[in-house]
Structures are given as C-alpha cells and as structure tokens.
Amino acid sequence: MTTVSSPLNIRKAAPADAAAIWSIIGPTIRAGETYALPREMTEQQALDYWLADDRETFVAEAGREILGTYYIRANQQGGGRHVCNCGYMAAASAIGRGVARAMCGHSLDRARKAGFRAMQFNLVVSTNERAVRLWRGMGFEIVGRLPGAFQHPARGFVDALVMYRTL
C-alpha cells in the first residue's frame, strides 16, 4: 500500500509509465494556467512532448504511486547548450507534499552531472505564485519579466517571468 509517508524515489521514466504520466500532465495541460501548451493536446501529443528525444524524463514515486514527473533538456543549441531547461508537474493529490521541490533538487544534481552550467525557466506564469516562491527558494532569480506574455484562461493576459540560476 502507498502511504503519504513513503519516501519519494525519483527515477528515469519508462514506457510503462505513460498512463501514470498522462494522469499527471493531462489535468495541468487541460487547465492551461501554468504551462504554455495547447489545452486541447491529445494524450499522445502530450506524451510525445513530455517524453521527446531531446530530453530526459523522470518520475517521482512514493511506493508504487507516481506523484510527479519532470524533464530536463538543453534550453538552446550551439553557444547556448550549456544552459538547461526543466518542466515539472506534480499530481494534484500531492500538492504541498514537497514533490516539486524534490524533483527540482534532483534536476539540479542531474544538470550538474550532465555538465550544464545553468538552468533557465523560460516562462513562469506570474500568477503561479506557489511556483515562483518555490523556485526562488531553490536559488533561482527572476532575471526577466515578459509583459502580458501568457494568456491565463481566467485572468487574461498576465506577465510571465524568466527565472535562472547558475549551477
């Protein structure tokens, strides 16, 4: 049985995780409040994106229950390939349980081991205050503000933040 107190294990995603990953990323994509992805994406399109060849994808599990997933990839090519980018999503049922924080910590380690020198979030929706607070606590700085760059389904055009930290 999975319990709230099971320790979190973060491992590479496997093909068999697809349904569990969709159960996490699907609701976030459909809500359209935090990621610049089409709300109408199909399950296959979403999985193709989240598990694309240009990134490594991980899952965070407690016991046998997958509570979160993240990817890490180079943010740019060529002269920009030493900066990585990540996307993290946690199950709604796991909000407040430290899953995103644990995944971010894992990704920072992974990034250093992979030789990246910095991590960049290109579009943190400014109304996603929980995320902004968390990333700041993880050492990221707001290095840019993009006026009205995100259309929030309820709040309309809101600013997006560029967040960055060296490794």
Add this chain to the structure above:
Amino acid sequence: MTTVSSPLNIRKAAPADAAAIWSIIGPTIRAGETYALPREMTEQQALDYWLADDRETFVAEAGREILGTYYIRANQQGGGRHVCNCGYMAAASAIGRGVARAMCGHSLDRARKAGFRAMQFNLVVSTNERAVRLWRGMGFEIVGRLPGAFQHPARGFVDALVMYRTL
C-alpha cells in the same frame, strides 16, 4: 544588374531560394557569434531549421540578389502563442545597408497582420552591439539578462538578453 541602390523587396521564401539562403545563414552559423545554433550544422540541417513548418520564412532582395532572410513563428504554444519570435540574418556584404532594419519592420507588420500581440527575442547575444542597438531603435526593450548564457567562440561565456515589444 543589381546595384546598391536597388529598392529592397521582401517576399516569402521559395524552394528555389535555398542556395541563396544558405549563402547567408551558413557563414553566420559557422561563426557562432550571434545565434545559438550548432556551428557544425550541415547545409541541409540549417535549411530544415530556417524553413521549418512551424514558421514563415522571407527573403529580402535587391534586384535579383538576396541580401537577407528572416523567419517568424509563434514563440510558445497554448497560452503563449500570441507572442511571436523572429530570426534575421543579412549577407555580410550588405551590413550597414539597412537590410536587417527593413526585415524587422516587415516582420512587425507581418506579426500584427497575423494577430500576434508581442514579439520576443529569446537570446540576443550581449556582445552583438549592433543588433542590440538596432532592436532598441525598433522599439524593443531589454526585459531580461541571462548571465553567461551564451558561449562566444572568442569571448567565452557572455550574457544574453531577452528583448520584447508589444505590437
């Protein structure tokens, strides 16, 4: 005969323009000083990128000589799809002749017609002072600074700028 004073005509790129486009983008990619693209890209890889399905690509010609090329695309999907992104390259022989400025002006018109609400440059290399000055003159603001986000072949790790303007 093409003369320096020929008026610049900007039109959609056609398949027959591939060689001329490569003659412009190839040296810029090989130099690796201004674009975050792999310096070792093949001609085909570069053209596949520059003419990809997710963007519209234009050429600027004086008489029958192509002096510059640019693309316009959505910078993000979903809630971010109202912000566009462009990349511009001019022939080395045309530097200082206003080709980049003309292409930028054309792209701003194109962006408005296509319904975009803003234009964003994600990674303007800070040492590319001519470009920074030009984009500022075209109404872009520096909204972010990414510390050491670009590895310049001669100057090492230099800052990159995020530039943005509403339309």
